[in-house]
Amino acid sequence: MSAVLTASELWKTFGEKEVLRGISLELATHEVVALIGPSGSGKSTLLRCLNLLEPIDDGRILLGEEDISDPRVKPDAVRARFGVVFQHYNLFPHLSVLDNVTLASRVVHGVARATAEERGTRLLERIGLADKAREHPDRLSGGQQQRAAIVRAIATDPEVLLLDEITSALDPELVGEVLDLVRELAADGATILMATHEMAFARDVAHRVLFLDGGVVVEEGPAAELFAAPREARTREFLARMS
Amino acid sequence: MLIAAASTVVVGALVWAFVINTEGWAKVQAFFLDPAIALASLPKIWDGFLLNLEVLAISVVTVGVVALLIATFRTLRGPVFFPLRVIAAAYTDLFRGMPFIIVLYIVGIGIPTITNTRIPPIVLGVIAVTLTYSSYVAEVMRAGIEAVHPSQRLAARALGLGYVQTLVRIVLPQAIRKITPPLMNDFVAMQKDVGLVSILGAVDAVRAAQIAASQTYNFTPYIVAGVLFVLLAIPTIRLTDWYSARLRDREQMGSIV
Numbered sequence: 263m264s265a266v267l268t269a270s271e272l273w274k275t276f277g278e279k280e281v282l283r284g285i286s287l288e289l290a291t292h293e294v295v296a297l298i299g300p301s302g303s304g305k306s307t308l309l310r311c312l313n314l315l316e317p318i319d320d321g322r323i324l325l326g327e328e329d330i331s332d333p334r335v336k337p338d339a340v341r342a343r344f345g346v347v348f349q350h351y352n353l354f355p356h357l358s359v360l361d362n363v364t365l366a367s368r369v370v371h372g373v374a375r376a377t378a379e380e381r382g383t384r385l386l387e388r389i390g391l392a393d394k395a396r397e398h399p400d401r402l403s404g405g406q407q408q409r410a411a412i413v414r415a416i417a418t419d420p421e422v423l424l425l426d427e428i429t430s431a432l433d434p435e436l437v438g439e440v441l442d443l444v445r446e447l448a449a450d451g452a453t454i455l456m457a458t459h460e461m462a463f464a465r466d467v468a469h470r471v472l473f474l475d476g477g478v479v480v481e482e483g484p485a486a487e488l489f490a491a492p493r494e495a496r497t498r499e500f501l502a503r504m505s
Numbered sequence: 506m507l508i509a510a511a512s513t514v515v516v517g518a519l520v521w522a523f524v525i526n527t528e529g530w531a532k533v534q535a536f537f538l539d540p541a542i543a544l545a546s547l548p549k550i551w552d553g554f555l556l557n558l559e560v561l562a563i564s565v566v567t568v569g570v571v572a573l574l575i576a577t578f579r580t581l582r583g584p585v586f587f588p589l590r591v592i593a594a595a596y597t598d599l600f601r602g603m604p605f606i607i608v609l610y611i612v613g614i615g616i617p618t619i620t621n622t623r624i625p626p627i628v629l630g631v632i633a634v635t636l637t638y639s640s641y642v643a644e645v646m647r648a649g650i651e652a653v654h655p656s657q658r659l660a661a662r663a664l665g666l667g668y669v670q671t672l673v674r675i676v677l678p679q680a681i682r683k684i685t686p687p688l689m690n691d692f693v694a695m696q697k698d699v700g701l702v703s704i705l706g707a708v709d710a711v712r713a714a715q716i717a718a719s720q721t722y723n724f725t726p727y728i729v730a731g732v733l734f735v736l737l738a739i740p741t742i743r744l745t746d747w748y749s750a751r752l753r754d755r756e757q758m759g760s761i762v
Contacts, residue, residue, distance in 0.1 A: 418664075
């Protein structure tokens with residue numbers, strides 16, 4: 263398996279606070295990696311730094327072979343190769359669900375409207391929201407909105423999908439439908455890096471797990487191993503608190 | 506419904522009876538509400554009013570463009586844009602603070618004097634209205650732009666949209682929905698302030714009324730001009746009310762607009 267995304271020694275400070283303190287990770291094609299760790303451990307910041315939504319202070323990020331942390335790289339073009347799903351969905355309230363899904367294809371990737379809509383409709387059909395295509399997002403439930411947001415993120419066939427605690431804002435009974443969709447994408451071979459608090463889901467779907475605390479990777483390993491027999495005391499403590 | 510109608514009739518009748526029985530009503534009628542003078546002065550006032558409309562029509566466009574530019578400058582982030590932010594802030598401070606009539610004097614009389622050229626009053630009027638009103642409208646637009654949650658920009662940038670694409674497709678459409686009622690208020694204010702171009706020597710509705718009034722020693726022409734401005738404003742005012750109510754309803758239905 264070849265590496266799609268390679269980050270080495272990422273540092274990031276907000277004012278006085280060091281949020282990332284030399285984080286490295288590698289993501290192979292078709293691999294699903296979960297980032298776990300307490301709030302404030304740097305998971306969200308790490309995800310935002312990887313697709314250049316936040317500039318890093320130091321370190322190197324390779325997307326495929328390309329060094330995207332090089333200041334000469336155009337960040338918009340890099341971001342277009344990632345798909346991101348946020349905790350609060352962040353759908354565009356003034357656009358229909360279908361327009362939300364097709365916006366990037368049309369505006370960033372120059373796909374003709376008809377083609378983009380055909381594909382967008384197919385994707386919405388797949389998640390059972392075809393009848394909501396012309397509705398605005400506020401007519402959808404939280405779970406439907408988040409699934410629409412996932413479809414928006416994958417509509418442009420991104421090389422890497424970044425999921426930032428996508429079930430944290432959902433009512434418990436809506437979490438399942440969203441996780442099922444992610445499970446499907448993983449089974450279809452998507453490359454996914456996800457920050458999550460759903461330990462059972464991470465154990466079930468992720469190939470590897472990274473435990474972050476205080477801006478560093480405390481421990482990493484295959485999901486089954488890390489959850490069954492964590493090596494570090496801090497990991498054990500965290501997992502004990504989460505269960 | 507019936508009660509409202511009855512009460513309106515009673516109040517109307519009382520006011521009417523009270524007014525026409527007041528001492529001096531005849532005098533008021535003669536000096537302010539002379540139908541013959543109203544009719545005679547109307548054509549010239551109407552011609553002047555068309556000039557006001559012309560200034561208004563052009564100004565709506567220039568104010569919109571300049572205001573959007575200023576508002577964009579004020580919302581730019583990053584140290585590189587510091588000078589632009591300062592200039593935009595100084596502009597809005599200056600022209601929101603300065604009385605419109607002073608701007609009119611400076612532009613309308615100052616510019617032709619120092620350049621020693623004859624500039625049509627309509628051009629000067631548009632410049633003055635634009636300077637003052639773009640500062641108000643820019644602030645409304647800025648408030649609207651900033652009211653769009655940062656997560657919306659984030660989501661758009663994450664999809665690969667550039668700064669301008671994000672502004673045009675995501676931020677502005679949402680901002681415009683939020684600021685339409687206050688913008689329409691500014692539009693109403695502008696509709697009457699275009700009457701002030703009369704002091705530039707343009708024969709607009711107000712100046713035409715002034716001429717007619719001095720010829721007839723009667724104030725009725727002013728009333729005629731005033732009524733024209735009110736008639737112009739009413740549709741906008743009603744439209745603002747209707748739109749605000751619709752926004753309120755939609756928000757109560759739980760939509761984010």
